[in-house]
Amino acid sequence: MEILKRYITTQVQLSEEDLVAFCNLFTPRQVRRKSYLLQDGEICKFEAFVTNGCFRVYHSSPSGDEQVLYFATENWWVTDIDSFTNIRPSELNIEALEDSEVLLISKKDKELAYQQWPEIERLFRIMTQRALVALQRRMIDNLSKTADERYIDFMERYPGHYHRLSNVQIAAYLGISHEFVSKIRRKIARKN
Amino acid sequence: MEILKRYITTQVQLSEEDLVAFCNLFTPRQVRRKSYLLQDGEICKFEAFVTNGCFRVYHSSPSGDEQVLYFATENWWVTDIDSFTNIRPSELNIEALEDSEVLLISKKDKELAYQQWPEIERLFRIMTQRALVALQRRMIDNLSKTADERYIDFMERYPGHYHRLSNVQIAAYLGISHEFVSKIRRKIARKN
Numbered sequence: 001m002e003i004l005k006r007y008i009t010t011q012v013q014l015s016e017e018d019l020v021a022f023c024n025l026f027t028p029r030q031v032r033r034k035s036y037l038l039q040d041g042e043i044c045k046f047e048a049f050v051t052n053g054c055f056r057v058y059h060s061s062p063s064g065d066e067q068v069l070y071f072a073t074e075n076w077w078v079t080d081i082d083s084f085t086n087i088r089p090s091e092l093n094i095e096a097l098e099d100s101e102v103l104l105i106s107k108k109d110k111e112l113a114y115q116q117w118p119e120i121e122r123l124f125r126i127m128t129q130r131a132l133v134a135l136q137r138r139m140i141d142n143l144s145k146t147a148d149e150r151y152i153d154f155m156e157r158y159p160g161h162y163h164r165l166s167n168v169q170i171a172a173y174l175g176i177s178h179e180f181v182s183k184i185r186r187k188i189a190r191k192n
Numbered sequence: 193m194e195i196l197k198r199y200i201t202t203q204v205q206l207s208e209e210d211l212v213a214f215c216n217l218f219t220p221r222q223v224r225r226k227s228y229l230l231q232d233g234e235i236c237k238f239e240a241f242v243t244n245g246c247f248r249v250y251h252s253s254p255s256g257d258e259q260v261l262y263f264a265t266e267n268w269w270v271t272d273i274d275s276f277t278n279i280r281p282s283e284l285n286i287e288a289l290e291d292s293e294v295l296l297i298s299k300k301d302k303e304l305a306y307q308q309w310p311e312i313e314r315l316f317r318i319m320t321q322r323a324l325v326a327l328q329r330r331m332i333d334n335l336s337k338t339a340d341e342r343y344i345d346f347m348e349r350y351p352g353h354y355h356r357l358s359n360v361q362i363a364a365y366l367g368i369s370h371e372f373v374s375k376i377r378r379k380i381a382r383k384n
Contacts, residue, residue, distance in 0.1 A: 061336045069331070082325045091332050118310035125306075125317035132324045133274045139261070139331060140283050144253045 003051045004103055007075050011126060012119040022113055022120060026103035037094040044083035044090050046104040050076050053100020054164055058093055068173040071158060077127060147176045151184045195243045196295055199267050203318060204311040214305055214312060218295035229286040236275035236282050238296040242268050245292020246356055250285055260365040263350060269319060339368045343376045
């Protein structure tokens with residue numbers, strides 16, 4: 001819970017009392033490696049704050065191709081915003097890549113928090129804005145950058161996660177083959 | 193200005209006095225057909241509410257390929273959220289497809305509104321959430337749906353805009369050739 005408190009105080013101003021009351025709306029959950037927080041077809045009933053571990057949020061096509069939308073590590077939020085907001089079956093999967101810990105808040109409690117604390121409305125306005133910027137950049141990058149450039153951007157976006165993610169995971173994020181990821185990695189290693 | 197007032201009252205509760213004060217932060221601008229509200233390389237200094245007309249927000253690749261991110265018509269907001277929020281050169285272009293009218297708000301005035309009215313924070317939190325949902329759906333659809341399905345979704349998303357957008361524009365949104373759009377249109381016409 002301390003991790004969430006620290007995160008919030010870096011984003012918005014909230015009294016200690018309100019901060020504790022807001023954090024008490026969250027429920028901790030342990031998620032074992034290779035387990036799912038959400039599977040496609042389910043309705044996403046939570047917004048999760050990652051306190052430990054790593055998740056991948058991905059879409060699986062009918063033909064079995066997997067495309068990673070993003071990875072979520074410590075201090076990231078993870079949810080299917082579409083399913084959560086509009087109460088519709090999710091098209092995404094959220095899988096733990098390591099033994100992980102999250103704090104979950106329900107839709108009802110989130111609405112309650114909005115009513116009670118304008119600062120929380122601000123927190124989620126800023127957070128949603130950042131998520132929108134990230135997704136827009138990702139979409140533009142897919143259209144305009146080479147795989148090499150996208151790999152370098154990825155490394156900047158997820159610094160220090162190099163050793164946590166396999167070539168297969170990174171490939172599913174970049175939309176290229178894992179052999180091609182190995183090739184880029186070797187090329188960069190040679191340059192350094 | 194009445195269009196903006198009507199839009200806001202459908203989204204959040206605000207006293208008449210506050211509503212007028214907020215709307216007074218906007219500046220009207222006429223944009224002629226084929227003129228630009230924003231061109232790539234510029235810093236986006238506004239968030240615009242469309243009161244009349246139609247815009248396309250698109251990315252142009254170095255090779256000259258154009259991909260439409262979205263169209264904005266009456267009651268839509270249009271901006272480059274990344275450039276506007278992070279004060280960085282835009283990678284997008286915003287072009288009027290018809291003679292259009294917008295109401296512009298600056299970053300400074302938007303921040304002022306957030307400080308003054310929690311309801312405006314809510315308005316933009318909800319709006320940003322919707323934009324995020326739309327972009328996420330668009331990304332998933334590109335991965336999982338056929339061009340025919342995406343065309344039908346597009347018609348549902350932009351009802352009544354069929355006659356306002358050329359096959360070339362729709363093709364640049366769907367990421368297919370305009371000949372293919374004509375083919376889908378003929379196929380659907382035969383079915384009806």
